[in-house]
Amino acid sequence: MSLTLHGIPVSGGIAIGHAHLVSHARLEVAHYVVPQAQIAEELTRFDAALTTVRAELEELRTQIPANAPQEFDAFLNLHLMILNDTTLSKAPRVIIAAEQCNAEWALKVQLDSLLDQFDQIEDGYLRERKADVIQVVERLMKVLFGQPGYTPPERAGDEQNLILVAHDLSPADVIQFKQHQFASFITDLGGTTSHTAIVARSLNIPSIVALHHARQLIRENELMIVDGTQGVIIVDPDPQALAEYKLRQHQWELERQKLKRLRDTRAATLDEIEIELQANIELPDDIADVRENGATGVGLFRTEFLFLNRDNLPDEDEQFEAYRRVVREMEGLPVTIRTYDLGADKQINGSVSTGTNPALGLRAIRLSLTEPQMFLAQLRALLRASHYGKLKILIPMLMSAPEIAQTLGHIAQAKQMLKDKFIPFDQKIQVGGMIEIPAAALAINTFINKLDFLSIGTNDLIQYTLAIDRTDDTVSHLYDPLHPAVLNLVAHIIKACNKAGKPIALCGEMAGDVQLTRLLLGFGLRQLSMHPARLLEVKQQVLRTRLRDIVPQVGKMLRADDPDKLRAMLARLNA
Ligand code: PEP
Ligand code: MG
Numbered sequence: 001m002s003l004t005l006h007g008i009p010v011s012g013g014i015a016i017g018h019a020h021l022v023s024h025a026r027l028e029v030a031h032y033v034v035p036q037a038q039i040a041e042e043l044t045r046f047d048a049a050l051t052t053v054r055a056e057l058e059e060l061r062t063q064i065p066a067n068a069p070q071e072f073d074a075f076l077n078l079h080l081m082i083l084n085d086t087t088l089s090k091a092p093r094v095i096i097a098a099e100q101c102n103a104e105w106a107l108k109v110q111l112d113s114l115l116d117q118f119d120q121i122e123d124g125y126l127r128e129r130k131a132d133v134i135q136v137v138e139r140l141m142k143v144l145f146g147q148p149g150y151t152p153p154e155r156a157g158d159e160q161n162l163i164l165v166a167h168d169l170s171p172a173d174v175i176q177f178k179q180h181q182f183a184s185f186i187t188d189l190g191g192t193t194s195h196t197a198i199v200a201r202s203l204n205i206p207s208i209v210a211l212h213h214a215r216q217l218i219r220e221n222e223l224m225i226v227d228g229t230q231g232v233i234i235v236d237p238d239p240q241a242l243a244e245y246k247l248r249q250h251q252w253e254l255e256r257q258k259l260k261r262l263r264d265t266r267a268a269t270l271d272e273i274e275i276e277l278q279a280n281i282e283l284p285d286d287i288a289d290v291r292e293n294g295a296t297g298v299g300l301f302r303t304e305f306l307f308l309n310r311d312n313l314p315d316e317d318e319q320f321e322a323y324r325r326v327v328r329e330m331e332g333l334p335v336t337i338r339t340y341d342l343g344a345d346k347q348i349n350g351s352v353s354t355g356t357n358p359a360l361g362l363r364a365i366r367l368s369l370t371e372p373q374m375f376l377a378q379l380r381a382l383l384r385a386s387h388y389g390k391l392k393i394l395i396p397m398l399m400s401a402p403e404i405a406q407t408l409g410h411i412a413q414a415k416q417m418l419k420d421k422f423i424p425f426d427q428k429i430q431v432g433g434m435i436e437i438p439a440a441a442l443a444i445n446t447f448i449n450k451l452d453f454l455s456i457g458t459n460d461l462i463q464y465t466l467a468i469d470r471t472d473d474t475v476s477h478l479y480d481p482l483h484p485a486v487l488n489l490v491a492h493i494i495k496a497c498n499k500a501g502k503p504i505a506l507c508g509e510m511a512g513d514v515q516l517t518r519l520l521l522g523f524g525l526r527q528l529s530m531h532p533a534r535l536l537e538v539k540q541q542v543l544r545t546r547l548r549d550i551v552p553q554v555g556k557m558l559r560a561d562d563p564d565k566l567r568a569m570l571a572r573l574n575a
Helices: 036-062 071-084 091-099 103-120 124-128 130-146 171-179 195-203 239-262 284-292 303-307 316-329 365-370 372-388 401-420 438-442 444-450 458-466 484-500 514-523 532-543 547-559 563-574
Strands: 003-006 008-011 014-022 162-166 184-187 207-209 223-227 232-235 276-281 298-302 335-338 391-395 430-435 453-456 504-506 527-530
Touching: 008 195, 014 239, 036 071, 036 091, 036 103, 036 130, 071 130, 091 103, 103 130, 171 195, 184 195, 195 207, 195 532, 223 239, 239 532, 276 284, 276 532, 284 316, 284 532, 298 303, 298 316, 298 527, 303 316, 316 335, 316 372, 365 372, 365 401, 372 391, 372 401, 391 401, 401 430, 401 444, 430 438, 430 444, 438 444, 438 458, 438 484, 444 453, 444 484, 453 484, 458 484, 484 504, 484 514, 484 547, 514 532, 514 547, 514 563, 527 532, 547 563
Parallel strands: 014 162, 162 184, 184 207, 276 298, 276 527, 298 335, 335 391, 391 430, 430 453, 453 504, 504 527
Antiparallel strands: 003 232, 008 207, 014 223, 223 232
16 A cells, blocks of 8 residues: 655655665665564574674683783673673564564664664763674674575665665765665655755755654565655555656656756856855765866865775875865866864764764864864865865864964964975965854854855754754754844855955855745855755756845845745745
């Protein structure tokens, strides 16, 4: 029987394909049903993996060198304790039998549930044991992957027909999908501007988040429709719905093709005001999309993605190669590279979010300033790459004058280190700051006075202004870019920068929302940076806009405080 579910649309378009249930991609776990007759064998396989890992850890204990730190023994003991605890040694067996699923899947389901429990723990020491649990499960998983198990029947079709169905995925998981060609991807959790959703958008496939119970309700291989524009999925659709959505899918494709004609058109309004449309990227490979969509620069390179899904951190040389590649492939167009915004929902392997509220904790520039060696390595890599093109450095989450001073101090130090070694770099490299904390928006003159350019990060600005965790699906319905406080803050930043002649861009998800293009232009914004896939539609809107006509309407919108009235005014603005 057909089933319809509603979530938050993340990336438009229509996908029709077969469900593939997945868990955290880092562990690459697939789900399949094990026939009743083979359950006993699956249980034996799981027990054998436990025995192997137990033996591995015991063996390691006998090999500890005499001069090793004492913690090493304690660490192995802890891992053995975790392994032997019934939550890992028994609970997955119950899941295998009850759900008739493969051992890897049962282990992953149990891990997810344990991690959820860890997140609720107040005690910092205990919460940090989360990383140990993950490491033990990874050991078990490795052994299970190496063991022959039940082989699931051939799945219908190839990767391009698969719709990934997940309970939750981290941004690090989703970035791995860039190497694949899935038809679509949906999750139970997440908000519209969570980094998971942002990366999903850059995959340019229909996707939906906050579906709540989708993964529980959908079975492996079921036929599904995903309408990424409306945020609707239909599981096991009837022939009529299927025919209708195939038609809509075709129309969507035609629209996309038509937009491609605008690639080389200059972005200017009907009254000849030129607008700079740049692109956001996560990895150097994204440059192909940037060029294909005619962006006039990279407005935001989220470098933290170079640091995810790996056990060692990228060193200065590796980073330098990545930044130089982007700068070179942009052939003289400006490239704004943000120093890593790690922490909160983007953690490097082996570390877990610390602090009771990671979004308010040691994240972005705050983390960089506590890790000077790692920060200096990135700054040197950026400076070295600046010799090969037009590179600007962007600092995330700045909040105060002392932070700016400390940051600029590190940049000066990195410059001096290169000078001492006669390594060339752009001596006049521009340094900008993201305005994404309300305090920074309100004290904008501090930032105007001390930095070369600014960029508004509306994803975080909204999160912090409205006190809504951008990753939390239970409050995602409250996330509102049109809240009068948000609009007034954004307008205030733009006005102050324009008055001071300070270059100002906007690189949050608002930049790629075509419904908001006129509003932002009306505020005086002239530079927007967005996912490459959004760029041509936004350009089309710019080409259809006469600024003179919209500025008075936008002024009235800033004074409106009734949300319904505001939405009606926005509709009129876009008519
Ligand atoms: C933002 O906060 O708007 C932004 C562009 O940065 P990120 O989404 O990576 O936090
Ligand atoms: Mg941000």
